[in-house]
Amino acid sequence: MPESPVPPPDVYVPLLLVVLIAGGLAAVLLSVSTVVTKLTMRRRLRSPTRNTPYECGLPILTDARTRFSVKFYIVAMLFILFDIEVVFLYPWAVIYGRGDSARGGLGLGFLFLELLVFLGILFLGWLYVVRKGVLEWQAE
Amino acid sequence: MIPLLLAAGIGGVEGDAPGPGVLETIWGISVVRGLAWSLVAALLVITPMALFAIWLERRLSGKMQARIGPNRVGPEGLLQTLADGVKLLGKESLVPTQADRPLFHAAPAVVFMSAFAMYAVLPWGPDWAPTSLAVGLLFVLAIGSLEAIGVIMAGWASNNKWALLGTMRVAAQVVAYEIPLGISALVPVLTAGTMNVQEITAMQGGGAWNWGLWWAFPANLVAFVLFFWAALANLKRAPFDLPEAESELVAGFHTEYSGMSFSIFFLAEYAAMFVLSGVASCLWLGGWNTGIPGVDVAGMGVWGNLLGAAMVAGKAMLLVAVMMWLRWTLPRLRVDQVMRLCWKFFLPISLACLVWAAAWVSVVKPMLGGNG
Secondary structure (H helix, E strand, C coil): CCCCCCCCHHHHHHHHHHHHHHHHHHHHHHHHHHHHHHHHCCCCCCCCCCCCCCCCCCCCCCCCCCCCCHHHHHHHHHHHHHHHHHHHHHHHHHHHCCHHHHCCCCCHHHHHHHHHHHHHHHHHHHHHHHHCCCCCCCCC | CHHHHHHHHHHCCCCCCCCCCCCCCHHHHHHHHHHHHHHHHHHHHHHHHHHHHHHHHHHHHHHHCCCCCCCCCCHHHCCHHHHHHHHHHCCCCCCCCCCCHHHHHHHHHHHHHHHHHHHHHCCCCCCCCCCCCCCHHHHHHHHHHHHHHHHHHHHHHHCCHHHHHHHHHHHHHHHHHHHHHHHHHHHHHHHHCCCCHHHHHHCCCCCHHHCHHHCCCCHHHHHHHHHHHHHHHHCCCCCCCHHHCHHHHCCHHHCCCCHHHHHHHHHHHHHHHHHHHHHHHHHHCCCCCCCCCCCCHHHCHHHHHHHHHHHHHHHHHHHHHHHHHHHCCCCCCCHHHHHHHHHHHHHHHHHHHHHHHHHHHHHHHHHHCCCC
C-alpha cells in the first residue's frame, strides 16, 4: 500500500461531510418537530408545574448539580493515564510488524522486550492502584 | 449505499471537463457531489438501518417474552418505527425551567452526530468504503467517545437529579470501558500492521479460518469477546444499562427529553450499536468476505460489492441481535461490579492479549513464515 506522508484532502472530505450531514439531519428533525408542534397544538398549556424537572410532584427545593464522591474523579484520572498509554500504543502497533528495519536491524525480539518494559511499568502502576484500594467501591 | 455513493462522489474524479472553470475544480466537484451523495446515504442507509434495528429489538423482545410485539403497521410491523417517528414529530419537546437551554438542545445533535460519523470508515465492499482513512480505527474510537460528551451535556443541562445521577454513571462507565475497547481493538491492528479498517478487512479473504478471529490464536479471539463486551458497556446496553436503569433512575440522562429530541437519542443508540458491531465484524469476522474459500467478493465487480455489503450488514445485524438477546438474559450489574469488571478483569486480560499478539508477531509468525 503506497503511503504518502500527507494524504490527499479527498480522504478527509467524506469525514467532514458525514459529520456535518449527521449534525444537519439532527437539526432538521428537531426544527421540523418544533414547527409541526407549533402548528398542531391548539393552545399552549401554561402552568408553573408543567415545566418543572421530573421528580415526585413536590416542589423542587434544591439544585440538582451537587458534589460527587472523590472516587468518581479517581476513575477519571485513571482513565486519562491509561487512555494516553493506549494512544501511544496505536502508532507503535502499526509499525511493530515492520520494526525490523526501522531499528537498524535490532530485530523484533528487541522490540518485543521494549514492549515488555513499557507494559511492565504500566502494569506496576495498575498494581499500585489495585493495592491502594482505589478500585473498591464498597461503603466504608 | 453510502460507500458506493461516497466513492462515486469523492473517489471517482472524472476527467471529462477539458477546461475547468473556477467552480469545476476537483475540490469543488468532490465536495458538492459528496455532499449530495452522503445526504442521500444518511437518509437511505443509516437511518433505515437504525429503524430496522429498533424494530428488530421490539420483535425479538416480544419473542423472548412469549408475546407478539408490534406486528400491525406494515408487513410484520416493519413500519412501526417509522410510524412512531412520525408521531414523535408532532410531540412537544419540553424544556425544564431550570435547564441550560443551549446545552439541552445541542446534546441530542452531538450524540447523533458522533454515532453517525462512525459510519464514515465502515467498509461495505472491496471498492465501497466511504473513505480509506489510514487512521480509521482511531477515528472510530475518537468520534465514538464524543457520544459520552453529548450524554453528559444532556444530563447536566437537564438539571434533574435522576438525569445527573445517570450522567455520572455514564461518565464513569464509558470512560472506564474505553480503555479495554481501545486495547482490544489494538490486537488486530498489531497483527495486521495497519489501522485502516478496509485494509484489515481485505487481509481476511479466503475461508472463514482466515478471519481475524483466528489470528495470533487465541489473542484475537479473546480480544473480539472483550471488544464486544466493552462495546456493550459503551453503548449503555444491558447488562451495563445502569445509566438509564428504569427501576432506579427513571430514564437516566434522557429523563427530561421528550418528543423528537428523545427519539434522536434513541435513533443514535441503535445507529451506534449497528456501527460498532459492523466495525467488530470488519476487524474479526471477515467484514465483506464471505468466508467460503471459492467465493471471493473482491473479483466480482458491482455484484461482489453488493454481496459484500450484505455480508457486513448481516454480520453486524447478527451481533446486534446478540446484544438484544443478552438484554433479556443477563441481570443488570451494580455500579461497583461494572467498575471492578473493567479495571480488574478486562484491562489486564486485554493487555495480556496484546502481549501475546506482539509475541506472536515477533516470534511465532517469522517461524511460520506467513500470515498464519
